[in-house]
Amino acid sequence: MSVAPARLVELYRQMLRIRSLQERIEAEYHLDEMKTPVHLCIGQEAVAVGVCAALRPDDYIMSNHRGHGHYLAKGGDLRALVAELFCRSTGCSQGRGGSMHLVDARVGHLGSSSIVGGGIPLATGLGLACRMQGLDRVSVTFFGDGAADEGVLYESLNLAMLKKLPVIYVLENNQYSVCSPVASRQAGGSVFHGLEPQRLLSAKVDGNQVEEVLAAAEQAVARARSGEGPSFIECLTYRMRGHAGAGSDAHLGYRPEGEIARWERRDPVVNLAERLLAAGLLDRATMAAMEEVIAAELDEAFAFAKASPLPGAEELALHLFSE
Ligand SMILES: Cc1ncc(C[n+]2csc(CCOP(=O)(O)OP(=O)(O)O)c2C)c(N)n1
Numbered sequence: 376m377s378v379a380p381a382r383l384v385e386l387y388r389q390m391l392r393i394r395s396l397q398e399r400i401e402a403e404y405h406l407d408e409m410k411t412p413v414h415l416c417i418g419q420e421a422v423a424v425g426v427c428a429a430l431r432p433d434d435y436i437m438s439n440h441r442g443h444g445h446y447l448a449k450g451g452d453l454r455a456l457v458a459e460l461f462c463r464s465t466g467c468s469q470g471r472g473g474s475m476h477l478v479d480a481r482v483g484h485l486g487s488s489s490i491v492g493g494g495i496p497l498a499t500g501l502g503l504a505c506r507m508q509g510l511d512r513v514s515v516t517f518f519g520d521g522a523a524d525e526g527v528l529y530e531s532l533n534l535a536m537l538k539k540l541p542v543i544y545v546l547e548n549n550q551y552s553v554c555s556p557v558a559s560r561q562a563g564g565s566v567f568h569g570l571e572p573q574r575l576l577s578a579k580v581d582g583n584q585v586e587e588v589l590a591a592a593e594q595a596v597a598r599a600r601s602g603e604g605p606s607f608i609e610c611l612t613y614r615m616r617g618h619a620g621a622g623s624d625a626h627l628g629y630r631p632e633g634e635i636a637r638w639e640r641r642d643p644v645v646n647l648a649e650r651l652l653a654a655g656l657l658d659r660a661t662m663a664a665m666e667e668v669i670a671a672e673l674d675e676a677f678a679f680a681k682a683s684p685l686p687g688a689e690e691l692a693l694h695l696f697s698e
């Protein structure tokens with residue numbers, strides 16, 4: 376698929392912005408000021424950006440614990456995300472959620488959750504709601520290969536297929552659920568294999584190539600909007616860092632020798648930069664200027680977060696529901 380040059384450069388900028396945020400978090404995490412576990416998405420930026428580029432602002436997404444990229448790609452507010460990591464009252468969840476519980480309803484991000492697979496039935500319900508309300512919106516759920524081990528995926532797919540719901544199931548297969556490889560958890564060795572008998576428009580794409588992800592997402596969105604039903608897109612990618620926290624986990628020994636280095640050569644951000652430079656769509660000076668703007672934006676967001684108040688004790692009982 377060919378993406379218009381200006382659009383491809385913009386997709387690169389978004390991926391670089393997500394990567395830069397992840398690296399900034401990683402650099403500051405040891406200071407222990409971010410009182411939240413973090414699950415970095417370094418290596419998986421092309422999935423979030425490619426899918427969200429196919430969506431309208433009023434379309435919905437449900438995200439998971441590794442969700443900073445989804446949040447930014449859908450247009451979520453950067454300052455509110457960083458403030459949430461510092462558990463401040465200016466955070467997108469008013470400091471109550473931390474890294475795994477992000478939300479920005481104004482841009483259709485209806486929430487991420489620490490419950491693995493939790494977004495799958497919710498996104499299916501959103502698709503049903505769109506249908507019942509006569510809206511032509513689509514609903515997307517991002518989930519990992521670990522979530523794909525759960526029965527709720529198959530119930531949700533069945534309902535979505537039965538009712539031809541406008542739901543797009545985006546599997547980010549980053550090869551591991553914590554330390555367990557996919558092949559040790561799925562009969563047939565891959566999630567996609569298990570889904571083949573189902574009559575879904577299923578695509579298996581290189582999740583490190585944003586153009587491939589975008590093309591599959593655009594096809595799925597067109598199908599959903601025209602009432603033809605759900606789609607399932609498996610994006611093959613790789614988690615470049617440890618499951619949680621900052622830094623590499625290579626010392627844990629669960630990844631085969633040389634695997635990280637092999638995936639580093641397929642780094643989605645670096646590869647796209649090289650392709651843009653080689654094609655003359657971007658030059659080094661423009662790239663450096665882009666990096667500078669992002670760094671300044673991050674400086675500002677981190678300063679804003681650190682200067683923001685923590686939620687006060689008087690807020691403790693707010694937003695609770697009881698009968
Ligand atoms: C229902 C549920 N089961 C188990 C866990 C513990 N847990 C947290 S993250 C995780 C791995 C999820 O793997 P995957 O879905 O592939 O996402 P990834 O971390 O690779 O992005 C597990 C098992 C949980 N949070 N929720």
Ligand SMILES: [Mg+2]
Nearest residue numbers: 519520551552
């Ligand atoms: Mg995984």
